[in-house]
Amino acid sequence: MTPRREMILSTLAAAVGPALGDDRDDAASRAKAHAEKTVRDHAHWMGDETIAMLLYPRFTALDLFGPQHMFGSLMGAKVLLVAETADPVPSHSGVKVVPTTTFADCPEKLSILFVPGGSDGTLEAAESPAVRRFVRSRGEEAEWVTSVCTGSIILGAARLLDGYKATSHWATRPQLALFGARPVDERVVIDRNRVTGAGVTSGIDFGLTLVQKLRGTECAQVAQLLSEYDPRPPLVAGSEAKAPKEVVTMTREMFRDYNARIERIAKTTR
Amino acid sequence: MTPRREMILSTLAAAVGPALGDDRDDAASRAKAHAEKTVRDHAHWMGDETIAMLLYPRFTALDLFGPQHMFGSLMGAKVLLVAETADPVPSHSGVKVVPTTTFADCPEKLSILFVPGGSDGTLEAAESPAVRRFVRSRGEEAEWVTSVCTGSIILGAARLLDGYKATSHWATRPQLALFGARPVDERVVIDRNRVTGAGVTSGIDFGLTLVQKLRGTECAQVAQLLSEYDPRPPLVAGSEAKAPKEVVTMTREMFRDYNARIERIAKTTR
Numbered sequence: 262m263t264p265r266r267e268m269i270l271s272t273l274a275a276a277v278g279p280a281l282g283d284d285r286d287d288a289a290s291r292a293k294a295h296a297e298k299t300v301r302d303h304a305h306w307m308g309d310e311t312i313a314m315l316l317y318p319r320f321t322a323l324d325l326f327g328p329q330h331m332f333g334s335l336m337g338a339k340v341l342l343v344a345e346t347a348d349p350v351p352s353h354s355g356v357k358v359v360p361t362t363t364f365a366d367c368p369e370k371l372s373i374l375f376v377p378g379g380s381d382g383t384l385e386a387a388e389s390p391a392v393r394r395f396v397r398s399r400g401e402e403a404e405w406v407t408s409v410c411t412g413s414i415i416l417g418a419a420r421l422l423d424g425y426k427a428t429s430h431w432a433t434r435p436q437l438a439l440f441g442a443r444p445v446d447e448r449v450v451i452d453r454n455r456v457t458g459a460g461v462t463s464g465i466d467f468g469l470t471l472v473q474k475l476r477g478t479e480c481a482q483v484a485q486l487l488s489e490y491d492p493r494p495p496l497v498a499g500s501e502a503k504a505p506k507e508v509v510t511m512t513r514e515m516f517r518d519y520n521a522r523i524e525r526i527a528k529t530t531r
Numbered sequence: 532m533t534p535r536r537e538m539i540l541s542t543l544a545a546a547v548g549p550a551l552g553d554d555r556d557d558a559a560s561r562a563k564a565h566a567e568k569t570v571r572d573h574a575h576w577m578g579d580e581t582i583a584m585l586l587y588p589r590f591t592a593l594d595l596f597g598p599q600h601m602f603g604s605l606m607g608a609k610v611l612l613v614a615e616t617a618d619p620v621p622s623h624s625g626v627k628v629v630p631t632t633t634f635a636d637c638p639e640k641l642s643i644l645f646v647p648g649g650s651d652g653t654l655e656a657a658e659s660p661a662v663r664r665f666v667r668s669r670g671e672e673a674e675w676v677t678s679v680c681t682g683s684i685i686l687g688a689a690r691l692l693d694g695y696k697a698t699s700h701w702a703t704r705p706q707l708a709l710f711g712a713r714p715v716d717e718r719v720v721i722d723r724n725r726v727t728g729a730g731v732t733s734g735i736d737f738g739l740t741l742v743q744k745l746r747g748t749e750c751a752q753v754a755q756l757l758s759e760y761d762p763r764p765p766l767v768a769g770s771e772a773k774a775p776k777e778v779v780t781m782t783r784e785m786f787r788d789y790n791a792r793i794e795r796i797a798k799t800t801r
Contacts, residue, residue, distance in 0.1 A: 323600035330593035333624045359627035448763045460759025482768035482778045489730025491769030492762035493718045498752035499761030508752045
């Protein structure tokens with residue numbers, strides 16, 4: 262038995278273990294037989310990806326934790342939280358997250374490079390030569406180059422979206438064209454090995470899409486059911502088309518300076 | 532002008548600030564007038580809640596970061612991440628989050644007490660006398676007592692759901708009855724001042740629901756549009772009713788030992 266099969270076996274055996282109160286010996290042998298069969302049926306659920314998720318000051322926590330939750334269903338994958346230094350990184354709202362790896366220690370060859378968005382911190386990251394250098398070097402080698410929300414602005418500034426279809430937060434989506442990308446109004450956009458999600462909450466759709474690509478439909482269905490992803494927004498205002506006009510106008514106003522700054526970044530990085 | 536109005540003014544003035552290239556003086560006075568009007572129109576968007584979100588080892592990160600993102604729209608509210616000690620708290624998947632406050636330093640009177648769910652760590656928290664004591668003491672005084680996913684098992688073990696309608700992760704929902712609650716199959720359940728969400732991703736619906744309750748519909752619409760919450764799951768498997776039967780069976784199996792342990796917790800805490 263390969264180590265990989267051992268791991269699947271123990272993971273699944275735990276899930277299908279004998280119920281309390283069963284006769285122990287009998288239950289144990291039934292559980293073993295059940296687990297063996299489950300292993301045979303689900304060998305493709307196991308992988309060995311190395312996934313690096315970028316942390317930078319004032320990233321949007323939910324941009325990261327939606328996909329990070331779904332990546333948890335990629336059995337066998339290693340998920341790294343990578344920052345410039347080992348210090349805890351404050352999110353936009355001030356939550357401090359401890360990185361697992363620094364830029365210097367991050368493996369060069371990644372299965373997935375993931376970049377979350379955020380507000381002004383995202384633009385500072387896009388302006389930082391160290392961040393751009395890291396994102397570009399890992400992005401050029403990674404099997405999948407991905408982002409959620411305005412994380413795509415960082416990918417653009419690292420010149421990883423030139424000639425690719427991509428998306429971003431709805432209010433900054435047109436700005437992707439400044440980096441040579443072709444903005445697409447979809448929740449998750451896949452163009453060759455680039456996978457970009459729209460604003461914040463799209464990270465959940467984005468994450469499930471990648472789980473399905475990497476482990477197949479049944480594994481993604483389990484991930485969806487485990488996270489009870491049967492959304493029922495209490496209001497209808499989640500897109501430019503659906504929200505009341507005044508709400509769109511007010512929200513768009515908030516991005517005026519932000520988008521002007523993206524324009525300046527695009528000029529200096531192309 | 533009260534300090535509260537000052538805060539709204541500066542927050543909104545930033546959002547509606549003059550566009551680049553405008554004539555500075557003229558633009559500044561227009562922006563000031565605009566911001567003043569916006570303040571008058573949106574004074575109810577400002578509050579002063581104290582919100583405590585519980586951290587414990589092996590909580591599910593997304594259970595917390597969905598609601599935490601939406602709470603970010605509650606202008607003027609203070610959001611605390613409260614743990615037993617000041618040490619970083621590892622989530623179920625190993626992400627370490629730094630608390631802002633300890634049990635000992637947490638204010639006694641909270642606007643919202645929030646408890647996230649998780650896997651075995653949640654049951655350890657429910658078994659911990661220190662956690663139960665903290666949750667019960669703050670829950671008895673809080674204006675809103677809330678949870679997402681199996682966080683409701685902790686509320687139940689702290690005897691805060693006796694006689695209340697409530698929900699939990701679908702696979703543990705019936706177990707709420709063991710704590711005297713009335714399990715309800717809805718995504719967000721409100722009974723008097725108890726607000727409980729279903730599994731993991733329901734935290735986003737839950738958070739928006741609370742924003743609407745505390746700040747009104749327009750503010751919640753802005754929060755929804757800012758987070759582009761227009762979900763489009765790539766698969767249809769987010770509930771027991773919608774997922775394929777084999778997927779439901781396999782996923783339910785994973786909760787067999789978990790639910791047996793909840794039963795034992797209920798016996799020792801009632």
